[in-house]
Amino acid sequence: MENNIIEIKNLKKIFFVAENQIVALDDINLQIEKGSIFGIIGLSGAGKSTLVRMMNYLEKPTCGEVLFEGMDLSKLTEKSLRELRKQIGMIFQNFNLLEQVNVIKNVMFPLEISHMKKEDRIERAKYLxxxxxxxxxxxxxxxxxxxxxxxxxxxxxxxxxxxxxxxxDEATSALDPKTTSQILELLKKINREMNVTIVIITHQMSVIESICDRVAIIDNSKIAEIGDVKDIFKNPKTEIGKKLIFGNYVENINELNLSSNGKKIRLAFDGTNSNEPIISKMVLSANSNCNILYANAKEIDGNVFGEMIIELPKDEESAEKMKEYLKKSNVTFWDV
Amino acid sequence: MIFLVLNLNNIINQIISSLDFELYINSTIESIFMIFTSSFIAYLIGIPLGVVLFITGKDSISQNDFLYNILSIIVNIFRSIPFIILLILVMPFTKFVVHTVIGPSAVIPPLVISAAPYIARMVEQSLCEVDKGVIEAAKAMGASNFQIITKVLLVESKPSLLVGAAISITTILGYSAMAGAVGGGGLGDVAIRYGYHRYEQVTMFVTVILLLIMVQIIQYVFMKLAKKSDKRIIN
Incomplete structure (x- = not known):
């Protein structure tokens, strides 16, 4: 409990636009552990930017609580809220730097707001x-x-x-892949060396994959899935989770449909049995052929995760045998 | 043909000899005094007013529909009164402030009253151009509204404010020329008294040229300053 730096309880946000009510977030519950890197992913318009703005109260929830180190933000006065915001840094997709002042003055800006002495400001900015x-x-x-x-x-x-x-807030969305990974490396370093908790909002699964410990998938204003990145990647339970993790997965299936009409299954490899020749053994166990339609693998934290779509043999018996073998070997799979 | 050239030469000589240099110099100095004093005072009022209009506006940092609407109406009222009418309308006030209703000083109160709301709108517009994301970033850093105004809004909008100043001061120059109608002094006064009432076309022509030069200088200087101060342009 005390390990959570940010905790959100039963949060709901409704925007009133003209006569209409738009539910931006609904029934949000999550805990962010101190010192972790927490990812929030969703398609655009899912409400993730609104969610991150609740964490420093730039947006106030319609109902529900936001706790920072156990302190309810709604109980704070404007002044103490401003003091609290100094403990929560924020970076943006469009950087939001002051365009009319130079780099060092930009870095000194928050210190100026805090009335730090000029010499100290300069020293700190140079260090940073x-x-x-x-x-x-x-x-x-x-x-x-x-x-x-x-x-x-x-x-x-x-x-x-x-x-x-x-x-x-989408801090790497305006950057090319190489720069993105450099910025993510820097964030990782800050997290490790300075023990700063990092909350990342993104629509790119690759960002979550490369640095997050835990992830919440937001879809239609709600949390669709939440958990350790490894678990979610191994076995995404929701449609949106699968869509985000396996990118163009759905489109692939549609393309493949044209060339094959047999029964297809999707396998997920969680890295625990990457030393075993699973597919060969499966084929041998049924003594029949299977057709690999699609395969993809990625490395997360030293483990290889992957997925594969295969077409089972037409004859039911062999197909069943293959499925049985997969079950026995603890490989997650489902029909597609 | 030769006759024509000689005649033209004659006309030019006539013009030059008829020019009352002292009159032009004095009235130019009067004009400059009127324009810059009233611009300065009008900006002292216009900037805070523009800032309040901006921050109380919709979705701004201190939205206040009531205050915004009240100020907006007041600004619009003063902007809709033609300057020549305002000049006469505020005479009691002018008398109270500068103890006279004629001469360059007497033109300053109506000029300020007319220009301040105009400048307020220009300032409001310049502040609207500041990136909302930068304001949000300052808020996220724990900046107070006053800090956002002084350290973000006015800093980030500086080039735009300078462009606005070129336009505002030029407008004030135009108004100040109208002051001639009530004996306000300056180049406008000369144009009306000599050019219009006495039908001295040469005098009229020279004052127009002088006014034109002043507009050009104001425009040039402020645009140059705006461009120079804008750090978004890589020089």
């Missing part, structure tokens, strides 16, 4: 810029930087007040 690898850009203006550099400045700025948490 070194940490994010931009010491040589102190005097540059944001317009002179690349997207990745801008996000580094934003990260330095978010770290200025020594926050306990950093909220990342």
């Amino acid at each position: 810029l070194k940490l994010v690898g931009l010491s040589d850009k102190e005097k540059a203006y944001p317009s002179q930087l690349s997207g990745g550099q801008k996000q580094r400045v934003a990260i330095a700025r978010a770290l200025a007040t020594n926050p306990k948490v950093i909220l990342c």
Whole structure:
């Protein structure tokens, strides 16, 4: 219980647009453990950006509670809320740097707000810029930087007040894959070395996959699934989970349908039996052929996770034998 | 043909000899005094007013529909009164403030009253151009509304405010020329008294040229400042 830095209970958010009520979030319950990297994923419009803004009360919930270190944010005055926000850094998709001031002044901005002495501000900003690898850009203006550099400045700025948490709202969505992985590496480093809890909002499963410990999948304003990244990847239970994890999975199936009409199953490999020749053994056990239609594997935290779609033999008996073998070997599978 | 050239030469000489340089210099100085004093005071009122309009506006940092609507109506009322009418309308007030209703000083109160609401709208518009994301970021960092105004809004909108200043000051210049109608002094006064009442076309022409030069200078200087101060442009 005390290990949770952020806890959300029965949260609901309704937006009133003209005469209409739009339910942005409903029945949200989640806990974010201190020192972890927590991912929130969903398609655009799912309500994830609203959710992250509840965590620093930029948006106030219609009902439900948001607890920061056990403290109910709705009980805080405006002034203490502002003080609390200094413990929660935030970075954005569009970086949101001050365009008219240079890099070091951007990093010093939160310290200026906190009335830190000027010499101390400069010293701290220089330290942070070194940490994010931009010491040589102190005097540059944001317009002179690349997207990745801008996000580094934003990260330095978010770290200025020594926050306990950093909220990342689609922080890598405007960046190319290479820059994305560099920024994620930096966030990982900050999480490990400075013990800062990180909350990541994204629509890219690859982001969750590469740095998150736990993940919540948001769909239609609700949490569809929540759990350890490894478990969710191994066995996504919901349609949206499968869609997000296996990307173009659905489209693939449709394409494959054209060329085959037999019974198909989907296998999920969780990395526990990657040393075993499962498919060969399955084929031998039934003494019949199967057709591999699709295969995909990815490495998460040293374990290989994968999925495969195979077409079973037409004759029922062999098909059953294969399924039995898979069951015996503890491979998760289902009909598609 | 030769006759024509000689005649033209004659006309030019006539114009130059008829020019009353002292009159032009004095009235130009009067105009400059009116324009810059009233612009300065109008900005002292217009900036806070524009800021309040912006922050109380819809979805802004301190939305207040009641205050916004009241201020908006007041601003619109003053902006809809033609300056020449306002000039006469506020005479009692002018008399109370500067103890006279003629001369350059007497034009300053009506100029300020007319320009401040105009400037307030220009400022409001400039602040609207500030990226909402940057304001949100400042909020997320725990900035108070006052800090957002002084350290984000006014800093980020500086180039746009300078462009607005070029337009506002030019407008004030136009208004100040109208002050001639009530003996307000300055170039406008000269244009009306000499050019219009006495039908001295040359004088009229020269004052127009002088006004034009002033507009050009104001426009050029402020645009240059705006461009120079804008760090979004990589020089």
